[in-house]
Amino acid sequence: MTTGSSAQVIPLHRSRDDEAQPAAPREHDAPVVAFPGATADTEQQEQGDPLARFLTFLRHRLTGDYTVDEFGFDPELTDTLVLPPLRVLYEKWFRVSTHGVANLPAEGGALLVANHSGVLPIDSVMTAFAVHEQRARHLRMLGADLVFKTPLLGTLARRSGQTLACGPDAERLLRAGELVGVWPEGFKGVGKPFSERYKLQRFGRGGFVSAALRTGVPIIPVSIVGAEEIYPKLADLKPLARLLGLPYFPVTPFFPLLGPLGAIPLPTKWHIEFGEPIPTDGFAAEAEEDPLLIFNLNDQVREAIQQMLYRRLSQRRSIFRD
Amino acid sequence: MPPNIVLVTGVAGELGGRLLARLGNNPELERVIGVDTSAPHPDILRRIGNAEFVRADIRNPLIAKIISSAKVDTVVHASTTCHPAGPGRRMAIKEVNVIGTMRLLAACQRSPLVRKLVVKSTAAVYGASSRSPAVFTENSELIPASSNGYAKDAVEMEGYVRGLSRRRPDITVTMGRFVNIIGPEVDTVLSRYFALPVVPTVLGYDARLQLLHSTDALNVLECATLQDKPGVFNVAADGVMTLSQAIRRAGRVELPMPRQVMPSVSRLLRGARVVDFSSDQVRLLNFGRVVDNTRLKDEFGYTPRWSTREAYDDYILGRGLRPVVDGDRLAELATTVDGWRVKQ
Numbered sequence: 001m002t003t004g005s006s007a008q009v010i011p012l013h014r015s016r017d018d019e020a021q022p023a024a025p026r027e028h029d030a031p032v033v034a035f036p037g038a039t040a041d042t043e044q045q046e047q048g049d050p051l052a053r054f055l056t057f058l059r060h061r062l063t064g065d066y067t068v069d070e071f072g073f074d075p076e077l078t079d080t081l082v083l084p085p086l087r088v089l090y091e092k093w094f095r096v097s098t099h100g101v102a103n104l105p106a107e108g109g110a111l112l113v114a115n116h117s118g119v120l121p122i123d124s125v126m127t128a129f130a131v132h133e134q135r136a137r138h139l140r141m142l143g144a145d146l147v148f149k150t151p152l153l154g155t156l157a158r159r160s161g162q163t164l165a166c167g168p169d170a171e172r173l174l175r176a177g178e179l180v181g182v183w184p185e186g187f188k189g190v191g192k193p194f195s196e197r198y199k200l201q202r203f204g205r206g207g208f209v210s211a212a213l214r215t216g217v218p219i220i221p222v223s224i225v226g227a228e229e230i231y232p233k234l235a236d237l238k239p240l241a242r243l244l245g246l247p248y249f250p251v252t253p254f255f256p257l258l259g260p261l262g263a264i265p266l267p268t269k270w271h272i273e274f275g276e277p278i279p280t281d282g283f284a285a286e287a288e289e290d291p292l293l294i295f296n297l298n299d300q301v302r303e304a305i306q307q308m309l310y311r312r313l314s315q316r317r318s319i320f321r322d
Numbered sequence: 323m324p325p326n327i328v329l330v331t332g333v334a335g336e337l338g339g340r341l342l343a344r345l346g347n348n349p350e351l352e353r354v355i356g357v358d359t360s361a362p363h364p365d366i367l368r369r370i371g372n373a374e375f376v377r378a379d380i381r382n383p384l385i386a387k388i389i390s391s392a393k394v395d396t397v398v399h400a401s402t403t404c405h406p407a408g409p410g411r412r413m414a415i416k417e418v419n420v421i422g423t424m425r426l427l428a429a430c431q432r433s434p435l436v437r438k439l440v441v442k443s444t445a446a447v448y449g450a451s452s453r454s455p456a457v458f459t460e461n462s463e464l465i466p467a468s469s470n471g472y473a474k475d476a477v478e479m480e481g482y483v484r485g486l487s488r489r490r491p492d493i494t495v496t497m498g499r500f501v502n503i504i505g506p507e508v509d510t511v512l513s514r515y516f517a518l519p520v521v522p523t524v525l526g527y528d529a530r531l532q533l534l535h536s537t538d539a540l541n542v543l544e545c546a547t548l549q550d551k552p553g554v555f556n557v558a559a560d561g562v563m564t565l566s567q568a569i570r571r572a573g574r575v576e577l578p579m580p581r582q583v584m585p586s587v588s589r590l591l592r593g594a595r596v597v598d599f600s601s602d603q604v605r606l607l608n609f610g611r612v613v614d615n616t617r618l619k620d621e622f623g624y625t626p627r628w629s630t631r632e633a634y635d636d637y638i639l640g641r642g643l644r645p646v647v648d649g650d651r652l653a654e655l656a657t658t659v660d661g662w663r664v665k666q
Contacts, residue, residue: 055660059653064570070562070612071456072530148609149452151526151581158530168455168462 054080071169072158075138082160086129089122093265094226096126097322099273101134103220109174110277111212112139112181113301114222115200115309116189119250122265123227124183128161130272131179140173141181142166142208146247170211181222182208191236191248197228198309206298209280213288213297218277221301223308226270229319231255268319273308325396325438327353328547329389331380331426332401334358336508337442337536339366341400341543346373348548355392357385358401380422386429389436396438397430398547399423402479419475427486430493438494440546441483445501445556446473446602450529450609459614460499460554467605496546501558501613502606504633505536506640513637514597516572519646522587525578529565529610532558535628535636542624555622556613561629565607571631572638573645581608 057080060066068074090096104110114127128139142165148154163169165182173180183189188201212219233250241249255262278301280287287293316322328345332338333356342356343366354373361367361375378384380401389397402419430436448458449465464480466473480497487495502512512533515521534557542557569576579587588599619625628636637643 051663052660055656059656062570062649062652062656064563064567064649066567068530068562068564068567070530072528072562072564072610074564145453151524153526154452155526155528159528163456164453166455168457168459172457 057081068159071140071161071163071173072155073138073140073161074159075161078138078160082156083129083132086125090126090129090133093267094126094230094270096130096226096270096272098130098134099271100276101274103274103277104131104135104137104179105218105277106135106137107177109177109215109217110179110220111170111174111208111217112179112220112222112274113208113305114181114183114224115198115228115305116183116185117192117197117224117228118265119190119231119233119252120265121183121190122230123224124181126227126270127181127222127224127272131181135179137179139181140178142170142183144186165207167207167211170208171215174211174215174217184208187247191233191250192228193236194229194232194234198225198313200302200306200309203298203302206294209294209297209301210288212280213283213294216281218279218281219297219301220277221275221304221308223273223275223305223312224270225273225309225312225316226268226319229268230265232266266319269316269321271312271316273312275304275308278304324350325547326351327392327394328355328396328398329392329394330354330356330398330400331422332358332399332442333362333366333375334360335401337503337539337543338398338400339363340536340540341398341547342366342373342375343369343371344540344544345547346371350548353392355388355394357388380426381417382425385426386432389429389433393435394433395435396440396547397426397436398440398442398543399426400440400442400543402442402444402476415472416475419472420478423479424482427482431486431490436490436493438547438550439483439486439496440543441479441495441497442543443480443497443499444473444476445499445532445558445611445613446471446606447476447480447499448611448613449473450605450611452609454609454611456530457612457614458556460556460617466602468601471600471602473602494550494552496551497554498542498546498557499554499613500539500542501532501534501556501611503536503539504533504637506637508536511598511603513641516568516574516637517641517643518596519574520577521569521574522577522579522584522591523565523569524584524604524608525580527581527608529607530562530612531565531568531610531630532562532612533630533633534559534626535633538624538626538628538633541627542618542622545622545624551622553617553621555618556615557618557626558613558615559626559628559630559633560615561631562612563630563634565610568634570649571634572643573647573649575646 057076060076066076117123124141128141131137131139138161141162143157143162145164147157148164170180184203185201186204192201231250231252233252235251237249237251252262328351330338330342333342339362345351345354356373356375357378359379376388378388430439447464447466448462449467464477466477483495483497487493503510504512566576584604588604591597591599
């Protein structure tokens, strides 16, 4: 635990550490060489597959023959309509690279906790895409009630596996062995001004810690670098925000000056790092009733994310390149 | 001690009437009395066996006299209307729901012979909003969606029932919070709603629906009457459907409308005496409601035989609903296109 009066030394350059860990999985996989005989066949299937899959999807939609879970999650819709458009954003626009994928469990529940930023919560969507890309699992994200109050957005959020950020929902998902993503900074994080980028805000009231403690799942700290610069928020038009019922109304160099064009995010280079899991099952039975323990764990997670952020930032040469 | 003399309220309703018929044909019960302000359907009356029907209002002091003179030991309160199928007079329904329940409970408290009380409540007591959890358990907070709707009545009614069980701890109280009931024969607000050729929905919202087959609802009430199952239970089928999915399965046409015009639409539908569209109902169509039925399965010991989707399909089949837009035929078209493409 990182308490005490002495300042903690954060290792900024981990080059030596990296060398010392030969077993750490490299992000760049070895090129896969396909068998010569199989290429033609698979290629044809690859070409035919998307349309056939789409037609099957269409058939299911027309007859209402699909299943949603109790949270309203519709895996078929998510895989067919939601994830493919995000791939362009993920691969081409933000060129996301992921680190520490080995820390993501292949099965069983875990709580992913990440920094939140970027005016629009694109970082959460990209994290979900990264998890799906790396582990073929759906990240069940916890969102604010504003999301579910908004028409269309609320429905889309539920269909793609999100649910309200509240204790009962989080615990239910974790007990069911799902990967749950939470952004405890909330609106304070998404709407932080450009000058405060990569400075973590208060981590809520630690509700996510008690959810993890109750269910005994590990907490995986996640740092997202790059998202904090996509919309450099310079000012906040508070009266307009109040009028529209929004938590803030951002002013960036391009928005609202350029209108809808200003809503295009800057093509920053992103890094998503999954940190070492923090176990929560080693505590006494009544641990979730101990507020001090919850605060300590909360600080530990926050500290872990802040360190990962600083480390990654120090290695970064430019906002737009590696 | 097994129940002997049973009193069922609300037997003019579909569920109450069928429960009366079931209990009336049970040879182990000495006497079964059904009360309501109007007579049950003639079909039910023909089938009630040994049961008797007494035309009485539960708001009337007469009900206390019936309970004490007939030596009733088990009271089944099934008359609360939480989702009236057709437009009714709001105040009249509230009278029966709240004042009727108070009177009935007062009579139960006074009669030392009453040992068991079974109450049919509704899952609407949990409300439905953007701030509600996705799945409600029996311990969730009760926040009715509107301050003057039927759900509010149900919350008040539950409060009176809790008061009774505090004052008379010897009475076994079973409270079932039923989700929307559907089935081939029952006339509920949702069965009327999905029978509309063009179904108005709230634009931008696709609620999650959880239903219960009417036979399962009947089984649960019967089981609670014949056995001792104290506690509060969510009564709901497994599985969830979305509203748009349900509309597609019935082959209806969905008509999304902005939330702002919903009140006028509901007034129109009420005025045309088609379907009651209370504000609770609109909230349900907005956000939906799903409850956890684990306690029903584990503690109560009843697993609903129909899932939400099966119950709904049974309703479509039983009602003989002909699709307005045939999804199957359109799907066949997609298959034809697919086959043609593969040939190419």
